[in-house]
Amino acid sequence: xxxxxxxxxxxxxxxxxxxxxxxxxxxxxxxxxxxxxxxxxxxxxxxxxxxxxxxxxxxxxxxxxxxxxxxxxxxxxxxxxxxxxxxxxxxxxxxxxxxxxxxxxxxxxxxxxxxxxxxxxxxxxxxxxxxxxxxxxxxxxxxxxxxxxxxxxxxxxxxxxxxxxxxxxxxxxxxxxxxxxxxxxxxxxxxxxxxxxxxxxxxxxxxxxxxxxxxxxxxxxxxxxxxxxxxxxxxxxxxxxxxxxxxxxxxxxxxxxxxxxxxxxxxxxxxxxxxxxxxxxxxxxxxxxxxxxxxxxxxxxxxxxxxxxxxxxxxxxxxxxxxxxxxxxxxxxxxxxxxxxxxxxxxxxxxxxxxxxxxxxxxxxxxxxxxxxxxxxxxxxxxxxxxxxxxxxxxxxxxxxxxxxxxxxxxxxxxxxxxxxxxxxxxxxxxxxxxxxxxxxxxxxxxx
Amino acid sequence: xxxxxxxxxxxxxxxxxxxxxxxxxxxxxxxxxxxxxxxxxxxxxxxxxxxxxxxxxxxxxxxxxxxxxxxxxxxxxxxxxxxxxxxxxxxxxxxxxxxxxxxxxxxxxxxxxxxxxxxxxxxxxxxxxxxxxxxxxxxxxxxxxxxxxxxxxxxxxxxxxxxxxxxxxxxxxxxxxxxxxxxxxxxxxxxxxxxxxxxxxxxxxxxxxxxxxxxxxxxxxxxxxxxxxxxx
Numbered sequence: 001x002x003x004x005x006x007x008x009x010x011x012x013x014x015x016x017x018x019x020x021x022x023x024x025x026x027x028x029x030x031x032x033x034x035x036x037x038x039x040x041x042x043x044x045x046x047x048x049x050x051x052x053x054x055x056x057x058x059x060x061x062x063x064x065x066x067x068x069x070x071x072x073x074x075x076x077x078x079x080x081x082x083x084x085x086x087x088x089x090x091x092x093x094x095x096x097x098x099x100x101x102x103x104x105x106x107x108x109x110x111x112x113x114x115x116x117x118x119x120x121x122x123x124x125x126x127x128x129x130x131x132x133x134x135x136x137x138x139x140x141x142x143x144x145x146x147x148x149x150x151x152x153x154x155x156x157x158x159x160x161x162x163x164x165x166x167x168x169x170x171x172x173x174x175x176x177x178x179x180x181x182x183x184x185x186x187x188x189x190x191x192x193x194x195x196x197x198x199x200x201x202x203x204x205x206x207x208x209x210x211x212x213x214x215x216x217x218x219x220x221x222x223x224x225x226x227x228x229x230x231x232x233x234x235x236x237x238x239x240x241x242x243x244x245x246x247x248x249x250x251x252x253x254x255x256x257x258x259x260x261x262x263x264x265x266x267x268x269x270x271x272x273x274x275x276x277x278x279x280x281x282x283x284x285x286x287x288x289x290x291x292x293x294x295x296x297x298x299x300x301x302x303x304x305x306x307x308x309x310x311x312x313x314x315x316x317x318x319x320x321x322x323x324x325x326x327x328x329x330x331x332x333x334x335x336x337x338x339x340x341x342x343x344x345x346x347x348x349x350x351x352x353x354x355x356x357x358x359x360x361x362x363x364x365x366x367x368x369x370x371x372x373x374x375x376x377x378x379x380x381x382x383x384x385x386x387x388x389x390x391x392x393x394x395x396x397x398x399x400x401x402x403x404x405x406x407x408x409x410x411x412x413x414x415x416x417x418x419x420x421x422x423x424x425x426x427x428x429x430x431x432x433x434x435x436x437x438x439x440x441x442x443x444x445x446x447x448x
Numbered sequence: 449x450x451x452x453x454x455x456x457x458x459x460x461x462x463x464x465x466x467x468x469x470x471x472x473x474x475x476x477x478x479x480x481x482x483x484x485x486x487x488x489x490x491x492x493x494x495x496x497x498x499x500x501x502x503x504x505x506x507x508x509x510x511x512x513x514x515x516x517x518x519x520x521x522x523x524x525x526x527x528x529x530x531x532x533x534x535x536x537x538x539x540x541x542x543x544x545x546x547x548x549x550x551x552x553x554x555x556x557x558x559x560x561x562x563x564x565x566x567x568x569x570x571x572x573x574x575x576x577x578x579x580x581x582x583x584x585x586x587x588x589x590x591x592x593x594x595x596x597x598x599x600x601x602x603x604x605x606x607x608x609x610x611x612x613x614x615x616x617x618x619x620x621x622x623x624x625x626x627x628x629x630x631x632x633x634x635x636x637x638x639x640x641x642x643x644x645x646x647x648x649x650x651x652x653x654x655x656x657x658x659x660x661x662x663x664x665x666x667x668x669x670x671x672x673x674x675x676x677x678x679x680x
Binding site for chain 1 (some may be wrong): 566567568571572582586589592596600601603604605606607608609610620621624627628631632635636637638639640641642643644645646647649650651652653654
């Protein structure tokens with residue numbers, strides 16, 4: 001018997017003319033791990049929200065069809081009633097944290113579903129232990145890294161012991177090792193899992209079934225083995241390993257980091273004696289586990305941080321792309337936002353928008369864009385000034401594999417700048433970078 | 449001390465400042481609360497202190513110009529439409545000082561609440577109106593969240609080679625900051641609903657038991673209100 005099902009599900013958000021989901025019919029069996037793939041804006045997150053009852057109860061909009069979870073029709077039973085049967089992990093962990101301490105955060109859902117008080121702490125601690133962060137139980141949430149926070153949110157969903165776990169890009173801020181651990185944990189629990197991912201290689205290894213959505217329509221629904229063949233024929237970017245790039249001859253030195261150490265507080269060094277050279281015409285990928293100091297090194301190279309000791313020298317202009325595309329929403333129009341870095345020159349801003357695939361988006365408000373579109377807008381904002389050094393911090397977060405290919409081509413096309421690419425996406429790094437530099441957990445730079 | 453009695457004590461001090469009739473009494477309460485706030489870590493306390501003391505100072509400066517009270521005229525200015533004659537009298541000045549101290553005391557009581565109390569435990573120990581207490585706790589987080597967002601926006605600007613300079617440059621960040629906080633609040637509301645918030649029959653992580661200081665704090669809170677109303 002199906003644990004959850006959707007039947008001819010159609011949904012349109014109140015502010016949108018086009019449907020986000022069109023005639024989607026699915027059955028989810030207990031214990032089955034289903035991977036939902038598709039381009040940005042294809043309706044993956046909306047499908048998860050429909051199964052959580054948030055669509056239409058929270059979002060409003062036009063809804064037709066049937067969604068049933070654990071025998072409850074979501075038209076008559078809202079999200080709060082479904083909690084416990086269903087647990088949802090959203091894309092951005094920072095936007096779903098209610099409490100200031102980790103233990104209270106994990107306990108919140110348990111309190112809401114009426115778990116006996118004597119059991120709440122034990123279950124919350126067990127959930128934290130299951131994702132390997134029980135030592136963080138008393139830590140303030142504000143002090144955690146993005147990866148740690150993502151695991152706290154996952155623990156909060158697992159603590160509910162749901163029958164259906166909905167995971168919306170659960171590994172977007174995790175290094176590959178942590179991402180594998182999280183996905184294997186979800187699989188081991190023996191509960192039904194529906195997850196979306198933009199780094200599909202790992203979940204494709206671990207899932208039972210794949211669903212592919214495009215513009216709200218269900219294009220494919222089948223077993224993992226069949227899906228790999230289908231994806232290879234129709235959407236090869238989702239399965240094919242990227243071809244290794246030809247290493248280009250590097251030009252003059254644009255940025256040198258010499259014996260740099262940095263600490264945010266007196267005692268806690270994030271970097272010690274780091275050395276790195278970035279030359280014109282080369283793309284250097286900086287990889288490493290969560291908390292290894294990648295972002296700090298990137299900010300030092302871009303001149304956003306001053307080293308505690310050592311020396312950073314740059315020739316020419318540097319621009320830095322932040323991990324959070326929500327920071328590129330200062331103006332009312334997309335072209336004006338991009339124009340900030342070029343003294344408001346819209347003639348330079350618009351080609352940059354077009355270069356990232358946002359031609360025709362000039363007058364759109366940055367906040368009206370989807371998360372993938374915002375990421376590209378942010379990229380245009382740092383490309384427009386034509387920097388000598390381009391520093392990109394996780395530019396593929398939330399970007400689908402087909403867009404990643406375009407981004408890779410865009411980055412490879414320019415040979416007049418040095419590019420430092422900070423990423424957890426090893427496949428993207430391999431496809432784009434001339435050199436890979438790894439920051440070990442001991443914060444040593446290893447040139448691969 | 450547990451957060452509930454500590455919150456009650458701070459509320460009592462703020463109420464005493466509002467009920468007191470003498471400027472000296474209110475000023476003493478303000479100084480006590482200021483000392484409490486100054487013990488908080490410097491990076492966290494400055495936005496609250498700037499807000500609390502800045503608004504009190506603004507009230508002190510503006511009030512004499514817009515009030516029309518008799519007394520010794522210290523300065524006489526032009527007559528303006530709607531506002532009337534601009535002047536500053538001794539009565540207006542003392543009234544402005546009294547009200548500015550009151551505002552500072554209440555703002556500093558809130559600052560101490562925001563900086564020193566464990567809001568999670570406060571929600572945990574709320575015997576009734578838990579949803580309201582949670583709403584206040586979430587609202588209290590607005591200041592540090594906005595501060596962090598502002599740092600992020602400035603960093604994104606600097607990452608494009610643009611330094612926000614002057615009051616105007618920083619004022620332009622206000623609108624995106626507010627829009628960002630609205631967007632965040634919607635996302636948070638959605639996440640809370642998905643986690644069963646508002647469902648009937650909720651339980652609570654047991655609150656730690658009270659020690660000796662907690663009843664004393666409650667008594668002190670009641671005393672502060674009574675003393676403020678009758679003798680200060």
